[in-house]
């Protein structure tokens with residue numbers, strides 16, 4: 001038989017017996033599947049007996065496309081109350097159709113995307129924000145309880161996780177913290193020196209760099225770096241544990257996932273952040289020093305003395321206090337987003353992203369709050 | 380069945396398989412003929428999954444060659460290799476459905492990638508394939524919302540998406556209850572009847588081996604070799620090798 005395109009024709013059967021569907025041509029994936037609209041219109045208009053004969057006298061070779069086509073025809077005939085008579089088609093095709101029909105169908109609905117009004121969207125958005133805040137607060141509450149248990153020694157502590165996270169967010173983060181803080185100090189000194197040397201006050205570059213690093217940039221930069229590095233890692237680790245039901249396994253054993261997973265991470269970051277912040281301060285000041293020595297001809301001793309004068313212990317401790325809080329925020333948001341992770345691979349990626357976004361947002365917000373507090377306290 | 384008169388669809392010659400330098404199987408040769416349900420059996424850890432990974436071209440053998448309809452897979456050009464691979468359907472041990480796609484999208488993806496069909500045609504075919512495995516109407520379910528048996532069947536629908544000549548199954552009944560796994564066996568049989576594909580089945584379920592296997596090979600982990608070939612019932616009746624008969628008698 002020569003190869004012809006897949007085709008069908010639906011018409012009234014002889015002797016007013018019902019409808020007959022003639023199938024002809026080659027039905028392979030290369031030729032596609034003809035649309036069913038003709039069948040639907042004929043069925044809808046037909047007034048005679050509700051029987052549909054399928055005939056395949058002129059059928060060439062066939063594959064799944066024909067079966068898929070007839071499967072749809074079958075559903076259409078159900079809809080219009082036709083009984084299907086399959087005796088005219090090849091037995092193997094009949095078998096496939098029987099197989100497809102074997103299990104009762106769940107209702108197939110072709111989903112119509114609903115048009116939502118702006119008010120609706122705004123409403124769901126606000127509700128979702130409220131729910132988000134609630135779940136964050138609940139989470140913080142649970143962590144606080146867990147912390148209480150830890151301090152009272154009521155729960156064994158996962159020391160191994162703790163040391164691992166400590167290494168991961170401490171020593172292993174040093175290279176990137178070094179690079180960024182050095183560049184921040186350097187840039188600040190460079191930009192500042194251009195302005196200050198106009199007034200012959202280039203020595204005050206040391207004040208500028210020292211103060212800003214110690215009070216603001218050290219803590220903020222360390223926080224943001226750790227948020228991208230460690231917070232995202234927490235979220236995806238915990239997220240994939242969630243997906244593979246590891247969290248559920250902990251819960252069923254009566255182990256609180258907060259005690260087991262969140263607490264070691266929280267404590268590790270809480271301890272590590274001030275140290276990283278200190279380190280970032282120091283490297284940033286080094287960055288400023290290098291610009292001053294090369295471009296402004298300040299001596300090492302001058303710069304160091306000037307920096308010493310600029311930085312007070314109070315100013316210094318504000319940065320350290322902030323960094324501790326940032327560390328806790330990064331750990332909390334990372335773990336929270338991990339715990340909220342949905343149940344598939346895409347959700348893990350989404351939770352890592354939202355951990356970083358939430359982490360950075362909360363760092364910036366906390367920083368602003370600290371600025372107000374320190375201003376009021378006059379530190 | 381007298382398959383020996385037809386040319387083999389898969390021929391393995393002197394395969395030595397392993398990970399890095401650690402050999403898992405040595406010097407394995409066998410043929411698979413069109414229309415067979417070819418069973419690969421053996422105890423846990425004897426290298427069944429490893430053999431399968433080589434048969435579907437995911438791993439290259441340490442030595443030896445695999446021929447598909449006479450063409451050497453591992454010396455073929457990349458394009459030819461891909462076109463050969465497109466004739467395989469694989470049901471992975473864990474299902475391996477894409478978790479971020481719903482069932483309809485899972486089954487549609489291979490067709491979207493490798494055919495020129497329109498969205499309507501793909502949807503129609505995908506729904507039919509889902510109906511074949513008894514999942515009609517579960518189009519918009521995500522894999523995580525399904526039971527283990529449903530996931531296996533959905534994975535089967537995806538494996539059949541491109542109407543493969545050869546379907547590979549890795550322990551399809553692992554983790555399923557006896558009734559569900561029996562239904563899966565029936566489904567495999569009926570699909571072979573209807574579609575005429577060749578089926579390569581990795582399993583250690585005696586029930587499945589005797590119920591649907593037409594020919595089998597037996598792999599042994601200790602000697603790292605293929606120790607028996609033949610129809611399961613004949614192996615049970617005639618094999619002189621104690622390891623084979625003990626394995627097949629475990630229940631009888």
Ligand SMILES: Nc1ncnc2c1ncn2[C@@H]1O[C@H](COP(=O)(O)OP(=O)(O)O)[C@@H](O)[C@H]1O
Pocket residue numbers: 398403421422423424425426427428429430
């Ligand atoms: N990715 C891998 N790397 C190294 N060795 C592996 C790997 N996968 C499996 N093996 C080893 O190969 C052997 C066979 O494994 P496998 O083929 O999975 O057995 P099974 O017959 O149970 O499917 C086992 O000894 C296993 O430890």
Ligand SMILES: [Mg+2]
Pocket residue numbers: 427428429472550
């Ligand atoms: Mg295996």
